Amino acid sequence: xxxxxxxxxxxxxxxxxxxxxxxxxxxxxxxxxxxxxxxxxxxxxxxxxxxxxxxxxxxxxxxxxxxxxxxxxxxxxxxxxxxxxxxxxxxxxxxxxxxxxxxxxxxxxxxxxxxxxxxxxxxxxxxxxxxxxxxxxxxxxxxxxxxxxxxxxxxxxxxxxxxxxxxxxxxxxxxxxxxxxxxxxxxxxxxxxxxxxxxxxxxxxxxxxxxxxxxxxxxxxxxxxxxxxxxxxxxxxxxxxxxxxxxxxxxxxxxxxxxxxxxxxxxxxxxxxxxxxxxxxxxxxxxxxxxxxxxxxxxxxxxxxxxxxxxxxxxxxxxxxxxxxxxxxxxxxxxxxxxxxxxxxxxxxxxxxxxxxxxxxxxxxxxxxxxxxxxxxxxxxxxxxxxxxxxxxxxxxxxxxxxxxxxxxxxxxxxxxxxxxxxxxxxxxxxxxxxxx
Amino acid sequence: xxxxxxxxxxxxxxxxxxxxxxxxxxxxxxxxxxxxxxxxxxxxxxxxxxxxxxxxxxxxxxxxxxxxxxxxxxxxxxxxxxxxxxxxxxxxxxxxxxxxxxxxxxxxxxxxxxxxxxxxxxxxxxxxxxxxxxxxxxxxxxxxxxxxxxxxxxxxxxxxxxxxxxxxxxxxxxxxxxxxxxxxxxxxxxxxxxxxxxxxxxxxxxxxxxxxxxxxxxxxxxxxxxxxxxxxxxxxxxxxxxxxxxxxxxxxxxxxxxxxxxxxxxxxxxxxxxxxxxxxxxxxxxxxxxxxxxxxxxxxxxxxxxxxxxxxxxxxxxxxxxxxxxxx
Ligand code: SF4
Numbered sequence: 001x002x003x004x005x006x007x008x009x010x011x012x013x014x015x016x017x018x019x020x021x022x023x024x025x026x027x028x029x030x031x032x033x034x035x036x037x038x039x040x041x042x043x044x045x046x047x048x049x050x051x052x053x054x055x056x057x058x059x060x061x062x063x064x065x066x067x068x069x070x071x072x073x074x075x076x077x078x079x080x081x082x083x084x085x086x087x088x089x090x091x092x093x094x095x096x097x098x099x100x101x102x103x104x105x106x107x108x109x110x111x112x113x114x115x116x117x118x119x120x121x122x123x124x125x126x127x128x129x130x131x132x133x134x135x136x137x138x139x140x141x142x143x144x145x146x147x148x149x150x151x152x153x154x155x156x157x158x159x160x161x162x163x164x165x166x167x168x169x170x171x172x173x174x175x176x177x178x179x180x181x182x183x184x185x186x187x188x189x190x191x192x193x194x195x196x197x198x199x200x201x202x203x204x205x206x207x208x209x210x211x212x213x214x215x216x217x218x219x220x221x222x223x224x225x226x227x228x229x230x231x232x233x234x235x236x237x238x239x240x241x242x243x244x245x246x247x248x249x250x251x252x253x254x255x256x257x258x259x260x261x262x263x264x265x266x267x268x269x270x271x272x273x274x275x276x277x278x279x280x281x282x283x284x285x286x287x288x289x290x291x292x293x294x295x296x297x298x299x300x301x302x303x304x305x306x307x308x309x310x311x312x313x314x315x316x317x318x319x320x321x322x323x324x325x326x327x328x329x330x331x332x333x334x335x336x337x338x339x340x341x342x343x344x345x346x347x348x349x350x351x352x353x354x355x356x357x358x359x360x361x362x363x364x365x366x367x368x369x370x371x372x373x374x375x376x377x378x379x380x381x382x383x384x385x386x387x388x389x390x391x392x393x394x395x396x397x398x399x400x401x402x403x404x405x406x407x408x409x410x411x412x413x414x415x416x417x418x419x420x421x422x423x424x425x426x427x428x429x430x431x432x433x434x435x436x437x
Numbered sequence: 438x439x440x441x442x443x444x445x446x447x448x449x450x451x452x453x454x455x456x457x458x459x460x461x462x463x464x465x466x467x468x469x470x471x472x473x474x475x476x477x478x479x480x481x482x483x484x485x486x487x488x489x490x491x492x493x494x495x496x497x498x499x500x501x502x503x504x505x506x507x508x509x510x511x512x513x514x515x516x517x518x519x520x521x522x523x524x525x526x527x528x529x530x531x532x533x534x535x536x537x538x539x540x541x542x543x544x545x546x547x548x549x550x551x552x553x554x555x556x557x558x559x560x561x562x563x564x565x566x567x568x569x570x571x572x573x574x575x576x577x578x579x580x581x582x583x584x585x586x587x588x589x590x591x592x593x594x595x596x597x598x599x600x601x602x603x604x605x606x607x608x609x610x611x612x613x614x615x616x617x618x619x620x621x622x623x624x625x626x627x628x629x630x631x632x633x634x635x636x637x638x639x640x641x642x643x644x645x646x647x648x649x650x651x652x653x654x655x656x657x658x659x660x661x662x663x664x665x666x667x668x669x670x671x672x673x674x675x676x677x678x679x680x681x682x683x684x685x686x687x688x689x690x691x692x693x694x695x696x697x698x699x700x701x702x703x704x705x706x707x708x709x710x711x712x713x714x715x716x717x718x719x720x721x722x723x724x725x726x727x728x729x730x731x732x733x734x735x736x737x738x739x740x741x742x743x744x745x746x747x748x749x750x751x752x753x754x755x756x757x758x759x760x761x762x763x764x765x
Contacts, residue, residue: 003662003665003666006666007665007666007669010666010669010670010673011669011672011673012673014669014670014673014674015673015674017674018673018674018675018676019676031623032623032624032625032626034626034627035626035627036624036625036626036627036628037624038623038624040620044581044584044585045585045688046585046586047585047586047671047689047697047699048684048685048688048689049671049674049675049685049706050675050677050680050681050682050685050703050706050707050710051675051676051677051679051680051681051684051685052679052681052682052683052684052685052687052688053675053676053679054688055671055674058670059674060670094666097663097666098663098666098667098670100589100591100601100603100625100628101588101589101590101591101603101661101663101664101667102587102588102589102605102625103588103667136627139624277676277678277679278678278714290678293679368561371559371561372559372560372561372562374559375556375559375560376560381562382561382562385561385562385567386561386562
């Protein structure tokens with residue numbers, strides 16, 4: 001293959017992969033050990049594209065040929081798009097060449113479905129196997145799991161990959177049956193369950209051997225190596241999934257409900273929300289306009305409140321309108337305005353879980369405040385020094401030199417109905433790698 | 438009379454010098470800390486500063502931190518181990534900030550901790566501590582950007598051993614090389630590499646990272662033909678319908694553009710994004726039309742052209758140029 005041929009295929013298969021948002025390279029930590037590559041735990045964004053997104057992994061499809069017809073997808077069989085296909089060898093080579101130049105953290109490989117789920121999954125596993133065993137590659141690998149692929153292929157995928165993901169695609173089974181007729185919620189969640197079980201087993205018995213045996217034949221797919229009886233490694237960076245937002249009328253609360261269930265049932269590291277994007281040759285059953293990117297952002301904020309700030313879904317739902325998150329207010333502020341009786345909160349006294357409820361106060365600043373207040377009482381000036389947005393936080397806090405008047409909170413609660421103008425681009429886009437996963 | 442600190446500008450050397458001054462109870466105002474990274478001083482120009490493997494340095498400085506904290510606590514309120522650890526972790530980075538006053542600031546903080554303010558590191562609103570925190574953040578970001586934005590080019594491949602030598606030209610805001618050398622050594626252990634910056638150079642020979650404080654000015658390293666594939670990837674992996682130049686520039690500030698190969702095509706990509714995204718929206722097909730395309734595909738219609746021979750084992754496809762490909 002000449003560079004030109006590779007370049008043509010790369011253009012098509014990167015184009016086809018760009019709608020998947022789950023490109024973080026976080027969650028795996030290991031030393032290079034004299035091989036090529038390591039994983040730092042947090043992941044690095046090596047570049048940013050003009051849409052403000054981070055480039056962390058070589059994110060491509062093995063092929064954009066697909067026998068399925070998911071309405072929202074540019075690669076569906078009925079789409080009039082140009083097709084191409086890489087061999088696993090080409091993918092491994094390209095990954096190594098990019099990695100050595102410090103362009104990427106590793107590979108995120110997905111694919112359209114060719115022939116059968118098993119055949120497709122085998123090809124993905126093969127590329128990862130080449131990287132690990134032929135190229136001795138020790139960097140990050142994220143493999144997409146094709147729903148319906150045999151459990152032994154998933155076992156192999158987890159041996160080579162740091163992260164696995166099966167995309168839930170849409171918020172409800174009904175949405176899915178309408179827009180992706182060949183897929184089923186059940187099949188996707190059973191793949192997730194399969195992965196979660198395998199990860200769980202490793203958690204319980206920590207004797208994981210780091211490297212699979214060095215052989216090029218498809219290795220044994222038993223979870224334990226026959227010689228030592230130890231467990232092989234399996235997806236140390238866990239699993240994630242992606243949900244397309246705005247392709248169906250499902251509300252934000254419905255979306256968050258599904259996300260919460262998936263987090264609970266399958267111990268997902270991350271649910272990615274991807275605003276539905278108009279695709280070439282798009283189907284008239286889809287909405288003709290893309291949802292505002294702000295919607296993604298609000299969902300991520302709510303997701304964070306659920307997982308790291310002790311919020312309950314019913315609390316978040318209480319501050320929505322018809323199940324939609326507020327466009328003008330972040331979900332924490334919206335909740336606070338609905339529950340003025342919970343405020344003000346004394347910065348110098350309140351326990352951590354209450355401090356986390358204060359609008360404008362992030363977890364990091366909460367921990368700093370707890371450290372600082374052991375030494376001296378905090379004043380408003382201290383909050384300014386911590387770069388707490390006072391405009392948002394002040395009505396809700398008591399400091400050594402400040403106590404908000406009751407009327408201040410009341411005024412805010414009633415002024416809520418007047419929307420604050422906020423342009424889309426004032427909102428920081430979501431950067432996957434900045435946050436825990 | 439002010440005393441001039443004798444040290445090479447590294448964190449380890451600053452800490453040793455600080456230990457000496459503290460033992461002699463030298464007031465912060467009585468010390469002049471030169472900036473060895475500044476060319477004007479010329480003290481260590483071109484000198485090889487440390488050829489030791491980095492882990493050894495780390496062990497040594499941890500020991501000296503422990504002994505210093507033990508010998509110094511006599512006669513003043515006890516400085517807790519956690520406070521020492523905190524200030525040393527900060528100093529390890531702040532020493533590489535591009536502010537000439539960094540060494541005297543750090544010494545003053547340590548001095549104050551020793552003289553009645555053992556909790557100083559917790560007073561995040563103290564002016565000195567705030568400067569330390571701010572500069573720490575700046576160096577931390579700069580080191581992170583170095584890990585992200587260093588771009589290696591293949592310089593040489595040994596025809597016999599196959600050993601590849603890569604080089605990079607990177608322009609950081611501070612002096613982050615020593616903070617990232619270990620990272621590159623671990624990640625790219627199997628390669629040989631050199632990172633040039635305007636103020637210093639790091640070189641990995643397979644065993645050690647060697648740092649040189651010399652000024653280099655490299656405008657162009659030789660071409661690397663993989664770079665064109667990277668540009669192809671870069672221009673196709675973003676969604677032109679979500680153009681957000683502000684967010685991109687916040688994370689990838691313009692001063693790094695000179696050393697990033699992909700920055701060359703950025704202006705073109707930004708300019709063509711609007712037309713690319715409207716081309717995407719111009720094609721709306723009705724379900725009936727789509728069913729026709731699918732049916733034709735299943736039958737393997739006569740007008741189809743396979744995209745590549747490797748694709749033959751899947752269904753064939755009608756070949757029409759991708760609207761987004763027309764721009765490339
Ligand atoms: S299976 Fe995947 S690639 Fe194929 S049409 Fe559905 S979403 Fe697209």
